[in-house]
Structure formats: C-alpha cells, structure tokens
Amino acid sequence: MSSDSGRLVVRPSEGLHGEVPIAGAKNSVLKLMAATVLAEGTHVLHNVPDLTDVTDMAELLSAMGLVVTREGATLTIERPADIVPEAPYELVERMRASIVVLGPLLAKVGEARVAVPGGDDFGHRPIDMHLASLESLGARFTSSHGFIQGRADQLHGTSVVLDFPSVGATENLLMAAVLAKGTTTIDNAAREPEIADLASMLNRMGAQVVGAGSSTIEIEGVAELTPVEHTVIPDRIEAATFLAAVGVAGGEVTLLGARADHMDMLIQKLGTMGMRISPTPEGVWAMSKGELRSTDISTLPYPGVATDYKPLLVAMLTVADGIGIVTENIFGGRFRYISELVRMGADIRTEGHHAVVRGIPALSGAPVRASDIRAGAALVIAGIRAEGETLISGAGHLDRGYERFDEKLRDIGVDVTRLP
Ligand code: UD1
Secondary structure: OOOOOOEEEEEOOOOEEEEEEOOEOHHHHHHHHHHHHHOOEEEEEEOOOOOHHHHHHHHHHHHOOOEEEEEOOEEEEEEOOOOOOEEOHHHHHHOHHHHHHHHHHHHHOOEEEEEOOOOEOOEOOOOHHHHHHHHHOOOEEEEEOOEEEEEOOOOEOOEEEOOOOOHHHHHHHHHHHOOOEOEEEEEOOOOOHHHHHHHHHHHHOOOEEEOEOEOEEEEEOOOOOOOOEEEOOEOHHHHHHHHHHHHHHOEEEEEEOOOHHHOHHHHHHHHHOOOEEEEOOOEEEEEEOOOOEOOOEEEOOOOOEOHHHHHHHHHHHOOOEOEEEEEOOOOOOOOHHHHHHHHOOOEEEEEOOEEEEEOOOOEEOOEEEOOOHHHHHHHHHHHHOEEOOEEEEOHHHHHHHOOOHHHHHHHOOOEEEEEO
C-alpha cells in the first residue's frame, strides 16, 4: 500500500483513559539497522517497531546482501562477509534516512554508491554536511546520474566542527569514525537521545565512543567491530502524539515504556498549557482536563522542543485558550498541514517560519489530506476536538512512523476507524 492511500475517520472523543504501550524509536532503529553493516555476523535488535520505514530499511539492507528476519519485535540481521555497497534510488526516494548507510559502507567496505535524496514537504534537505565531514576523514566523492559515489582506502580520525548539529550528519560521521585510524572529535554534534542510543550500540560492538548525547563526541577508532544484541529506546515522538491526544480530549493515560527524561522541554511546555505529566516506574503518566492554555513554541535541536513535535503542538494550540506564536528553526517549509487545519476552521496565520495560532473552542470536521507522518498525526489530534467527522486521506503516511496507531488510539477511547 502506498503512503498516499488509506483513510482514517476521527470523531470527537473525550475522557481518554487506560494504558498505551510506546514502541521503539523509528529515528533510532533505522540508524541501528544501518550500523549492522559495520560488523560481519548475526546482530539482534529488540523493541523494533513494526513500521513501513523499518520494512524499507530492511529492504535496503537485503538489496546490499544482508539477511533480515523479524519475529515479533525482534529483528535478526545477518551481515555476510561480502555485501553490495549500494543504495538504489527507488529506496532512498522512499526513505531519506537511507543516507545513513554512507558512513558505515565507507568505513567497512571502502566504497559506497548512494542515490542522492530528493526533496519532501520539509523543503529541500541537503546532505552537504554529511559529505564534508566524511571527506575530512579521508573519503572522496564524485557524483553523477543522481548518485554519490564514495571511496575511502583507510579513514583517518580528525577534528570536525559541524556547522549545525545535524542528526543525520552526526550519525554518518559517528559510524564512519568508529573504524577510522586514530581519534575523531565531533564538535557541535547533535545531542538527540537517538544519537546516544546509536553510540551505546556501537560501544557494545567494541567501538570507543565517549560523550554521545553531548555536543562533543570523541571516538577512538578500532580495527574491528563484533555483532551485537541491542534494545531500541522508546519513541519520544510517538509518546508525544499520545500526550497531545490526552491534552485535547482530556483524561488520564499512562504511556508504558516512555521516557520522560527524553522529553523534558516538551513536558514543560505541556505543563504550561495545563497538562499534568510525571514519570512513573512503568513510563509516563499524563492527565488533562481538556482545557488548554496557549503558549509560544520555538523548535530547536535537542534538548529544545523537537521540530517533529511541532505539528502536534500546533493542533493543540488550535483549540487552546489564547494566542500561540510558533517558530520553526530547523526546517523551511513543513507547513502544508496548516492549510488542512484551516480547512477544519482553525485560525492560523503563517509568515515565513512563524505561525500565529488563535485558539477556538472547537474545530469543524472536514475531509483533509495527510502530507507526511507528523502532519497526519496532527490531523488526527485535531479530529479529536472537531465537531462531526474528520476524514483523513493519505493515512498510509502514518504507518511509516506509527505502529497500530488507530488501534492504540481506540484502546484509550479515541473514536477512530480505518477505511481502505
Ligand atoms: C532527523 C529526523 C527528523 C527530525 C530531524 C531534526 C530521522 C530519520 N529523521 O532528520 O525526524 O525532524 O532529525 O530533529 O532521524 N542540513 C543541512 N545539510 C546537511 C544535513 C542537514 O543543511 O548535510 C540541515 C537540514 O536541511 C535541516 C537541519 O540541517 O535544516 C537539520 O537536519 P538534520 O538534523 O540533519 O535532520 P535529519 O537527520 O535529516
């Protein structure tokens, strides 16, 4: 099924209650899967979410000659001695995160041929930082016919200062530096929990990485890595989505397995908006009366409020009391869902990378289209507080990032149905 197909019908829902299990983090597992390229043998990943992005990454690894099998939430990846170091256009086009195979391929195989990712609703997303930082380790790149061709006889550790704490560039560099000769220092590194998860897996494979999760990462290259068994961290964006649902509907829900310490700034913001959220031994407990106060929001690299939370927060602000100014600092574009929210009666004005959201008591259900994963999630949140029926097309996008989304929502009391 393509991402553009599939529909969800959402009706107004109040008083959510119960428990919802949070799956492993999409943005972590895709990189952990790429990291298996670094060591021959059998790798085992636990807490792997069942997502089309994970299936696509498995397909990419299979195209390179690795063998990926799933049993429940466990993925076994056999990495043979010889692999084909190539990421075809068809797969990179489907999933931009495929670019993270570049670092591991150059470090382990010494060559890589990877299709250049195109644009998406986030606007044009360049890979210049990925290439420049790998070049500073000694890789050489040429590009032709839509492909980047990379070569590296032996990578050498060096000091790299990133222009911006790019998540993908930090990950590519990290996965290349673990097998480089000597020491690599990454300054202005991305600090996302997913980077720390990747470093912890690499360290279990025998790498020597210190400081991941802070803005300076130091990597002492080693000659060889060994296969690993690793458990993926919980998905903070999935958790944020259920928090947003509780926020607009009201109620009391526990997010099983979620980590409050990965969502500090978000939890603070939601507290300002009137929610009560605290960590428990099982995960994160959240309570809302369904009456939200507006607040201003500015997206920033971690530990700031993540850009991926933004569509959810905008959906919450559409029904909050007052005016919220939302500023996007990570990506240009990424506003297409706003015109869909406006079709539902939301009062939102955009100017450059700012949006001004004036809250109204309730939205009005309408047919709308999801343009990407988080846009789709925002429309579901909006539908919970919209009179009548909200029919969301393009719901297949949600399957890229959410496991059993409608089922989990129904379990806590959201009136949502999936149509073909
Ligand atoms: C990852 C996440 C995405 C999240 C984003 C920011 C995955 C699969 N995706 O994307 O969900 O929204 O982090 O938290 O993990 N940039 C350049 N040149 C580069 C690389 C990036 O200019 O070579 C720019 C981008 O255009 C963007 C900014 O840097 O404006 C941040 O992008 P980056 O952190 O790299 O995001 P991704 O890793 O692509």
